[in-house]
Amino acid sequence: MRSLLALLSLALLALISASSNVSADTPLRVGVVSRTFYYVPLWAAVERGFYKSEGLDVTLEVMQDATTQVSALLEGKSDITVAPTEAIISNAESGGPLRMLAGNSGKLSHFVIAQSKFKRIEDLKGARIGILSMMEGSRFHFQEIAEKHGLHYPGDYTLVQTGGAPARHKLLLSDTIDVGLQSIPWSYVAEDAGFANLADVAKYIPDWQFTTFNADGRWASANRDVVVRFLRATQRAVDWMYANREESVGIAARELQVKESYADRAWVYFTSTGAITRDMAINEKGLASVVQVMRKAQLLKGDAPVELSRYVDDSFHKDARAIAFATGPFLKTPAETKDLFDKLFANVAAKAGVAHRTVVFADWKDVGRALVAGQVDVAWMGGGSRYAEAKLAGAGPAIATALFQGKPTYRALLIARNGITFKDFPKDAKGLSLQLTHRNSTTGWLAPYAWLADQGLKPQRNFAYREGTQHRDNEIIVAKGEADLVSDSDNNRELMIRQGAIKADDGRVVWTSAPVPFDPIQVRVDLDPALAAKFAAAFVAITPEQAKQSMMTNYTGFAPATDATYADVVEAWRRYGKD
Known part of the structure; x- marks a missing residue:
């Protein structure tokens, strides 16, 4: 029995080891x-x-x-x-x-560092020059400089192979060599130790790979x-x-x-x-x-x-420099989303002069996580809330805002079912049923939640509260009288009315927010600012005609944006995003 258990243990260890090797x-x-x-x-x-x-x-x-x-x-x-x-x-x-x-x-970052008794390059006749090796740059660099000052190898000085800059510094200190080509910061260390800086190599050799x-x-x-x-x-x-x-x-x-x-x-x-x-x-x-x-x-x-x-x-x-553009589950399948957004991202990348790859995540939170981790470079964040969460976690700035039917902003709404009247909204709404959307929505969840909380009415404590629906669902719910209050956005409500999905008098708007910026384009925090600026310009340059071919219906282009554009959204998420 013990032998069998021992064999089983060994087999289990082997299985664990094999599994570890696969993921290593x-x-x-x-x-x-x-x-x-x-x-x-x-x-x-x-x-x-x-x-x-x-x-x-x-x-x-x-x-x-x-x-x-x-x-x-x-x-x-x-x-x-x-x-x-x-x-x-x-x-x-x-x-x-x-x-x-x-x-x-x-570009070279080396200086000719010498014992303090030497004042000029011309003084180095007969000196011992420390170099990395006889087959690489520091030898050639010194020879180029020396020749310009009338000194020639091998007659006028001796070359000593020393290894790298730290080793040369030690040999300078021990007076084993007279001169070393020292890169920064070793040149600073040497100067403070009393050695002479006779020349900036880059001034003699401005271009050197x-x-x-x-x-x-x-x-x-x-x-x-x-x-x-x-x-x-x-x-x-x-x-x-x-x-x-x-x-x-x-x-x-x-x-x-x-x-x-x-x-x-x-x-x-x-x-x-x-x-x-x-x-x-x-x-x-x-x-x-x-x-x-x-x-x-x-x-x-x-x-x-x-x-x-x-x-x-x-x-x-070139493959490594391919910029990773990302977005989330906008369309029915990842393949459909990738096919559409790749056209947009390819256009932007081409205008910025870089290669690209398109990544589609099944969960919006994963888009933000990847941006924070630096696994993607640029992301269409499907709403200000997603931007705010990523921003507070360490992602970079917004560089553009999507235009919806030509507008960079929309508004959050609270809609009451027919038959309810208020004298002092929202105070006299306390105790009613309240349906907000999923938490990813800025206008359907964050904006109305933050506004109510700022009025002293935390939704979980002061209403018969539910969340997690889509904007379209909320309009149907309130039209049927299945909730007292629901959230939506002005653009979605107007669209559903035009489509005949609801009537204009199905529910009554009792609160409208200040303008909320639409979907942001966000970059990783350490992306080269010059490259980020190129991307920003490329997004803003998208024309309405180009948008028809590479963006979802009703999206017409982009407007410039910065972190300041979304400052109120970020602050609201900071206060209430984890409620």
Whole structure:
């Protein structure tokens, strides 16, 4: 018996283990060079769960230097590297499979930091220059600068391979090297330690594709979905870094082991100059500069092409950059909803110059959750209440309001059944039956509920209260005299009267709200503001004729909107949304 129980236990454990493996996140090994500010988005993506939200278990591994990424990628020790471009260019030009997938930094953020006894570049004759390696940028950068000041390699100075910026800083402190090309914030640390800042490298070399996301093209093609998910999560982390100064500074200070004041100055520099590329695109001019310098150093043949297509496969980046537009269950089936809304979203995306994908959720709450989690970028929120709930949970701003029959607003109504009169409404309505709609409706639930509550009449305590119906149902209910009071919107009541579904004297409007903004278009909180502005303009540019082809009946376009447009709705939801 004990043996049987033991066997059953082992079988159960095996089943649990197998189940866990099925749902486990995909492991991904990402190689980085040294510890520099360029990797703040990656650290943030791990810490904030952006990779996990894409089903990835990312491990960041520090490589010895940029040249070791070739063997790491080819031998499968790393799946992706985020490192300087030279080794990838050399491999690709020689017929190898390595390719760049996206950009990390298309602008140099380095300074020539020297022992305090040196005052000018010309003073560096005979000096020991610390570089990452003999095969990548810091060597070439210093040679370019030195030549402009009359110094030439190898006769006038010595190059010392040191590894990355933190290692060079230690060697400067120990006087093992005289000069190091130090990236921000290490240049700030060095200056405060008494070292001399002799030159800003970017002033000598304004265009340089410094670091990129790289992979073996064969592996990337076989794991396309994993690569796209990785780049999509990283893009979200870049956007988050640009939008969240204080938290980004905290991550940088901890990972780089520098004071927060240095990390803060670095954040300002990198975000104001675009030294960390906001859209993760490859700087074509900067990559051409790398190729030309490598030709000059005879690390490439003189006729090596400068075109991106030789070294870059940007199809993964394009797929990752596809903007996720979302909406909820507007039509009978998700397929019908997707077919209609995809036309609208495709139009907006095309005007903004981006690729897109359309996501339809079966539950409106899931639209808001996905927006808050950053799993979608733009959402048609089916009403102000849905916007308010998402906004208070951490979603971004409204950028447009849908027009219904040309109008950006409508009004909430309370309708009394025939035969009821009031002398002091709503006080003398206390105790009557009240039917509000489902809680997703701004005019059918939130607006009338908030107004009554503000009058001191909480619906659950002061009425025979029910909720959960549709607007159309409420009109039928009150017309039949099945409830004393019901909620609706002016546009729905007018439409039902025109259609003959009810008569104008079926019930009596006893309360009309102030104008309520119609359905909002909302974006995730850390979406690039410039891109959000493009989307806003594209929605507002939709013409009534275009609306007929890509929007539901009676929707005629969009008006501009901001968070201020929905401020009253948000405040009402904040006070009463959880009642």
